[in-house]
Each structure stands twice: as C-alpha cells, then as structure tokens.
Amino acid sequence: xxxxxxxxxxxxxxxxxxxxxxxxxxxxxxxxxxxxxxxxxxxxxxxxxxxxxxxxxxxxxxxxxxxxxxxxxxxxxxxxxxxxxxxxxxxxxxxxxxxxxxxxxxxxxxxxxxxxxxxxxxxxxxxxxxxxxxxxxxxxxxxxxxxxxxxxxxxxxxxxxxxxxxxxxxxxxxxxxxxxxxxxxxxxxxxxxxxxxxxxxxxxxxxxxxxxxxxxxxxxxx
Numbered sequence: 001x002x003x004x005x006x007x008x009x010x011x012x013x014x015x016x017x018x019x020x021x022x023x024x025x026x027x028x029x030x031x032x033x034x035x036x037x038x039x040x041x042x043x044x045x046x047x048x049x050x051x052x053x054x055x056x057x058x059x060x061x062x063x064x065x066x067x068x069x070x071x072x073x074x075x076x077x078x079x080x081x082x083x084x085x086x087x088x089x090x091x092x093x094x095x096x097x098x099x100x101x102x103x104x105x106x107x108x109x110x111x112x113x114x115x116x117x118x119x120x121x122x123x124x125x126x127x128x129x130x131x132x133x134x135x136x137x138x139x140x141x142x143x144x145x146x147x148x149x150x151x152x153x154x155x156x157x158x159x160x161x162x163x164x165x166x167x168x169x170x171x172x173x174x175x176x177x178x179x180x181x182x183x184x185x186x187x188x189x190x191x192x193x194x195x196x197x198x199x200x201x202x203x204x205x206x207x208x209x210x211x212x213x214x215x216x217x218x219x220x221x222x
Contacts (some may be wrong), residue, residue: 013036020058023055023058024051027051027052030048030051042151046110050176061190062190063085065175065194077116077202078116078183079113080114080115080116080118080121081112081114082113082114082155083110083111085121085157086106086144089122089126089129090104090129090144093129093142094129096133100139100140101138101140102139102141103142104129104144105141105142105143105144106144107143108144108147108148109146109148112153114222116222117202120198120201122200123195124194124195124206125220127192128191128195128218130170130191130193132158132159133159135159135216136161137160140160140161141160142157142160144156145153152221153222154222155219156217156218158215158218159216159219160211160214161213161214161215162215162217163210164216169208170208172208173192173193173206174193175193195220198220199220202222203222204220204221205217205219205220206218206220207219
C-alpha cells in the first residue's frame with residue numbers, strides 16, 4: 001500500500017509539473033516574441049490572458065483538492081435548495097453552449113432540499129456540467145434530470161459525447177487523468193476528482209454510467 005501511495009504521489013507531481021510547465025512555456029515564448037516585435041502586443045495579449053487564466057484555474061483546483069485531502073477539513077452543512085445552486089450553473093452552461101449549438105435542459109422538481117455545503121456542491125455540479133458541455137458534439141444536448149425518492153436526492157447529468165470505456169470509468173476520478181485523445185481539451189483534469197471528493201464529504205455517491213444511445217451519464221446522490 002505504501003508503494004502504491006508513493007508511486008501515485010510521484011505520478012501526481014509529474015502531472016502537476018507538466019500542467020504548469022506548458023502555459024509557463026507559452027508565456028515565456030510570448031514575452032520573448034514581444035521583446036523583438038513589440039508591435040505584436042495586441043495579437044499576443046489574448047494568448048497571454050488565456051494562459052494566465054489557465055494557471056489561475058489550475059491553482060484554484062489544486063488548492064481545493066488539497067483541502068479535501070487534509071484531515072483538518074470539516075465542511076459546515078446547512079439546509080439549502082440545490083435548485084439555487086444549479087440554476088446559475090445551467091444558465092452559464094446554456095449561454096456557453098450556444099456557440100456550438102448545444103442545448104442544456106433541466107427536468108425535475110422545482111425544489112431539491114438537502115443538507116450540505118453550498119460551496120462544495122457548487123464546485124461539484126459546475127465541474128460535472130462543464131465537463132459534459134466540453135465533450136458534447138456540435139448540436140448536442142446536455143440533460144440534467146433530478147428526482148427525490150424518500151430521503152435521497154439524485155441528479156443525473158447526461159451528454160451525447162463519445163462516452164468512456166468501462167475499464168477507464170473509475171480512473172476519471174483520478175487527478176489529471178484524461179482519456180487518450182482528449183488532452184488538448186479545456187480544463188485542468190481535476191474536475192471529476194474534486195466532484196468525487198465533494199460528494200464523499202457529504203456521504204453521497206457519484207458514479208459514471210453509459211448514456212444510451214451514446215455519451216456519458218454522471219449520477220450523483222445525496
């Protein structure tokens with residue numbers, strides 16, 4: 001077990017250094033280019049801003065992951081309505097999806113009362129929904145279904161993307177793990193790892209299922 005933990009930590013540091021090194025290398029290249037061609041400032045500003053935002057997102061996700069791995073973390077719970085958390089996320093996702101003709105739909109009760117931590121649940125739902133949006137094809141649809149049965153609230157987020165092979169589903173919860181051929185996509189590779197830890201902190205469940213006829217379905221229960 002110690003050997004596995006040691007190897008996992010070493011791999012995590014290797015992935016982390018790679019994720020940080022890439023945008024830093026592009027920033028250095030942009031600065032070098034501007035030193036010899038100052039007139040290209042307007043052209044390079046967009047790339048510089050993109051890389052700075054990527055680094056900012058990466059640091060924020062790493063800090064969140066570190067908080068989950070800290071034994072001192074004890075999130076405070078309160079009575080809240082998941083609809084209040086989901087509505088702005090769905091609105092933003094719908095706006096972003098317009099550029100590629102992707103529709104975002106919600107189906108379920110008008111109220112989803114739970115006891116939880118709003119910040120952690122917001123990060124979890126936002127990461128999963130943005131992940132579904134990123135892997136959806138042009139003109140696709142992201143569907144968010146909710147149900148309340150007895151004392152359990154279940155949220156299912158489905159996309160129409162390429163899906164995930166069964167042997168690799170559980171690995172998507174590992175930090176920085178990406179399926180082959182998706183490394184160039186936006187994101188830090190930490191979204192599902194953070195979502196899994198957020199639901200574990202609530203004694204909830206998150207699982208990955210096939211979405212018929214194609215795509216991935218993420219089922220989350222509280």
